[in-house]
Amino acid sequence: MRLQSSAAFWAILASASPLGIDAKRGLRRQLASNECTIMAAEALSVTGGEDPDMILECELDPDDADGISGISVPIEATQEQLNALRGMIESGKVNPGRDRLNTSGAKIDGKGVHFPPGLDIANEVRKNNMEDVGRRRLAVTKGDLKMLLVKVTDVGNLAVADTPTFMSDEVFGTGVDVNNLKSGLEACSWKQLNVVVGNNDPNEVAQGVIEVNIGISLTNNTRSAIRNAVTTAVQTKLGYTLPGPFNYVLYSLQGCYVDCGWAAYAYVNSWNSVYQGNYYKQPGVLIHEIGHNFNLAHSGGLNNSTYTDHTCSMGNPHYSDEGFQCFNPAKNFQLNWYNPAKITEDPRVNGYTKTLTLVGIGEYNLTLNAPIATATSANMIYPVTVKLETGGGADYFVGFNRATGPNYLNDEGDNEVTIIQVDGNDGALLSELFEGKASARTVSQPLQLRWNWKDCYDYSKYD
Numbered sequence: 280m281r282l283q284s285s286a287a288f289w290a291i292l293a294s295a296s297p298l299g300i301d302a303k304r305g306l307r308r309q310l311a312s313n314e315c316t317i318m319a320a321e322a323l324s325v326t327g328g329e330d331p332d333m334i335l336e337c338e339l340d341p342d343d344a345d346g347i348s349g350i351s352v353p354i355e356a357t358q359e360q361l362n363a364l365r366g367m368i369e370s371g372k373v374n375p376g377r378d379r380l381n382t383s384g385a386k387i388d389g390k391g392v393h394f395p396p397g398l399d400i401a402n403e404v405r406k407n408n409m410e411d412v413g414r415r416r417l418a419v420t421k422g423d424l425k426m427l428l429v430k431v432t433d434v435g436n437l438a439v440a441d442t443p444t445f446m447s448d449e450v451f452g453t454g455v456d457v458n459n460l461k462s463g464l465e466a467c468s469w470k471q472l473n474v475v476v477g478n479n480d481p482n483e484v485a486q487g488v489i490e491v492n493i494g495i496s497l498t499n500n501t502r503s504a505i506r507n508a509v510t511t512a513v514q515t516k517l518g519y520t521l522p523g524p525f526n527y528v529l530y531s532l533q534g535c536y537v538d539c540g541w542a543a544y545a546y547v548n549s550w551n552s553v554y555q556g557n558y559y560k561q562p563g564v565l566i567h568e569i570g571h572n573f574n575l576a577h578s579g580g581l582n583n584s585t586y587t588d589h590t591c592s593m594g595n596p597h598y599s600d601e602g603f604q605c606f607n608p609a610k611n612f613q614l615n616w617y618n619p620a621k622i623t624e625d626p627r628v629n630g631y632t633k634t635l636t637l638v639g640i641g642e643y644n645l646t647l648n649a650p651i652a653t654a655t656s657a658n659m660i661y662p663v664t665v666k667l668e669t670g671g672g673a674d675y676f677v678g679f680n681r682a683t684g685p686n687y688l689n690d691e692g693d694n695e696v697t698i699i700q701v702d703g704n705d706g707a708l709l710s711e712l713f714e715g716k717a718s719a720r721t722v723s724q725p726l727q728l729r730w731n732w733k734d735c736y737d738y739s740k741y742d
């Protein structure tokens with residue numbers, strides 16, 4: 280949808296709030312549409328420490344946002360209510376970017392959508408099973424994926440100092456930078472994902488990069504107000520509602536001045552990620568954020584922390600411009616890049632002892648080349664990820680964490696077998712890295728693993 284009037288646009292810029300008039304008057308009103316779309320953003324900490332809690336917002340229908348699409352405001356509720364909603368998202372009961380929230384009991388003002396304390400927020404969720412909600416693109420992980428980078432300049436002329444051409448190279452490798460978002464995703468997916476840089480739009484000042492000015496300052500506005508101002512400015516410049524022809528759109532801000540501590544944040548199962556300062560240059564950070572757009576959750580480690588699986592880009596990423604690591608077996612099962620090489624084992628049916636030959640994702644070509652070409656049975660395909668069905672809440676995913684190829688910068692458990700525990704849905708959740716189970720192998724040699732699945736049921740072993 281195009282903007283209905285430029286007056287609405289300027290009202291928003293002037294007020295530093297997506298709902299400026301109400302913010303000025305301090306009034307709260309009901310949403311006209313009585314619903315908004317649940318949005319969940321994950322922020323990556325600058326220090327590489329614990330991520331903050333998942334940020335919950337609601338995307339307003341244009342009727343509730345002066346005719347503008349893509350305006351997303353904080354959900355204002357008690358910690359208990361917010362945690363209930365986070366729990367539903369983490370357990371896969373709510374799909375952010377898609378499912379809706381009934382707001383008939385809520386009020387909106389310049390801060391966000393306020394829900395009355397005590398309201399059972401689970402009862403307010405409206406499931407939305409449509410594949411394509413309006414023109415919104417949900418997570419797509421395969422095929423040609425169009426991406427756009429937006430360089431933002433604020434009202435005080437604050438912008439990343441780099442030229443658009445340099446930024447295009449850093450993110451998409453359109454010049455000399457070999458380690459970038461495009462090369463990383465394409466390598467990890469074994470080219471099943473192809474990043475298409477930009478859309479040949481006349482507004483692109485470098486391949487895949489546009490510049491916008493926002494009429495508010497980065498220094499004294501909230502994260503949400505800034506992001507809404509950028510979305511509005513991009514839509515005005517391009518003449519269509521985001522994400523438009525793009526699958527993923529990245530915003531680059533000069534820095535963070537209010538509610539900081541984040542290097543970047545991204546919307547889960549959606550199209551947008553936002554970077555501050557120099558973090559847009561770091562391919563590990565970019566892959567982590569686009570991973571959230573792909574609907575991937577964080578990956579916890581051996582210390583029971585939510586964010587310390589260093590075998591996976593969804594743990595702490597590399598804060599540098601070096602190469603990359605890919606994803607852990609649970610994420611590899613969730614992603615659709617290795618479909619012929621994903622298997623499910625149910626030990627209750629197939630027996631508790633099994634010999635399997637695994638390859639790491641860095642050697643997926645071992646599966647794709649000779650073995651498949653000459654295969655006479657599916658058994659000739661070496662699996663890269665094995666799901667162990669338990670019939671209970673927790674499932675396990677087993678992989679060979681070969682540190683080679685696109686996964687060579689892997690930081691933990693190199694050339695060992697890793698086991699990921701997932702409570703709830705298939706790999707969409709927090710995962711837990713368990714102790715490695717095999718020693719290093721010669722490169723280009725699949726690993727034969729004899730496994731007693733019963734170990735996986737023995738929780739006490741890992742406590």
Ligand SMILES: [Zn+2]
Nearest residue numbers: 321322323330
């Ligand atoms: Zn994250």
